[in-house]
Amino acid sequence: MRLFEEILSGADGGEVAFSGAKAVFLGGRCAALENVRGIFAYTAGEVVFETSRGRVRVAGEDLRIARYGEGDALVEGKVRLVELLEGEA
Amino acid sequence: MKPLFRDSFCIEGLSPHRALDRLARRGVRVFDACKTGPARLNFAVSAKDAEKVFAIFAGSCYTVTKTGSSRAKRLVAAVRRRPGFVCGAALFLALSFAADGLVLRVDVTGSAARYAARAEEVLAEAGIGVFSFYSEEAAGRARSRLLAEFADVAFAEVEKSGCVVRVTLEAGEIAEVPARKSELRAPASGEVEELTVLRGEACAEEGQQVAAGDVLVLGRVAGADGAYKETFVSARCVLRCGYAFTVAGGGEEAVRRALAAARLSAERDLLQGDAAELTVLEEHAAEQGGAIAVTLVLRLVLAVSY
Structure with a gap:
């Protein structure tokens, strides 16, 4: 996700490595996340991932985890919401 | 990218999504994880990680069942169970390929087809004959020699169609060169x-x-x-x-x-x-x-x- 590095380096003037939650959200189709450390909850309507700086909730319908491992996760289905639940922004 | 050869599993137990965490911590990537019940989850892993799955959950509270394989893996397994069929198919393809290059018959057509017998001799001298292999180089040589052999042949073509070599000889009028004035x-x-x-x-x-x-x-x-x-x-x-x-x-x-x-x-x-x-x-x-x-x-x- 090179775009994130560009955004972060421009905003904070130098923080290139961001260990918090990173997500790319395609509304109604999928959500891709990085820096995922675990799955806190998983149902067909909601998947909550644990990251080093909090939890990220992906909500929608008919959700399935298309890919998970090595810190990456891809949730497919009717994804309607990607929300940071707690921790630092 | 999803691996071509995958094995599918079904895992049952409390909070089956925690099983995915256990697999991720052991370096096993999971694909197509889908909850099929409150305590059941289907997922797939690369075929090379399939044995690891059972090892990781051995002695745990999860029940892991292998449910199937990807289509590519099933196809490879089916081929491996039928070595004779595979060998036969490969032999058939090899023979077909080899036979396609063989010449089984020579046909001479055209208005100068009366030279068929000699034309076949010329072809044989150039390396094209029955039960020999056809090559464009030999056909080119034969073409040139046919034109040189027959004075009244204006057009000669040698081409292969399937296992038959077709020779076309067309006679042309011999034009007299006008005498030059001295x-x-x-x-x-x-x-x-x-x-x-x-x-x-x-x-x-x-x-x-x-x-x-x-x-x-x-x-x-x-x-x-x-x-x-x-x-x-x-x-x-x-x-x-x-x-x-x-x-x-x-x-x-x-x-x-x-x-x-x-x-x-x-x-x-x-x-x-x-x-x-x-x-x-x-x-x-x-x-x-x-x-x-x-x-x-x-x-x-x-x-x-x-």
Whole structure:
């Protein structure tokens, strides 16, 4: 996700490595996340991932985890919401 | 990217999504994880990680069941169970490929197909025969030799269609090469107005009076050593000459007919051989003792060129 590095380096003037939650959200189709450390909850309507700086909730319908491992996760289905639940922004 | 060879599993237990965490911590990537019940989850892993799954959950509270494999893996497994079939298929393909290059028959067609027997011999000498392998290089050699072998064959083609080599021989008309002129002669007496020689030796000059039959251009050229070498003539000459014609008759009408007849007679007598063009410059008619004497002054263009 090179775009994130560009955004972060421009905003904070130098923080290139961001260990918090990173997500790319395609509304109604999928959500891709990085820096995922675990799955806190998983149902067909909601998947909550644990990251080093909090939890990220992906909500929608008919959700399935298309890919998970090595810190990456891809949730497919009717994804309607990607929300940071707690921790630092 | 999802791996081509995958194994599918079903895991049952409390919080089956925690099982995915356990797999992720052990370096096993999970694909297509889908919850099928409150305590059941289906997922897939790469085929090379399948044994790891059972090892990771051995002795745990999860029940892991292998439910299937990806289509590619099933296909490979089916092929491995039937080695004879695979070998047979491979052998069949190899034989088909090899046989496609074989020649099983030679057909000779075309208007010169009467040379079929010799054509087949020529092909065999070039390396194309029954039960031999066909190559474009050999076909090219055969093509050239067929054209050289038969003088009256204007077209020869060798091509392969399946296992049959088709030879097409078409006869063509033998065109005779026209004989080249070795000299240019004056067809009538007159004055040379123009003489242009491209090849040969000029034997007259512009303004010279020549007689009928005189050589105007000779087919020879002088070499550097002064020796003459025979060649063909390529030249153009404009000759101003006279033509006399006499016809019996009298009167104005007869004179007109005599003039016309004289022109026709001049064209018939002089426009042959090397004469290319005839122009009547002057015409005179005189009545003499019951006859009309016509005198024409003509410009005759003689040309020999290749």
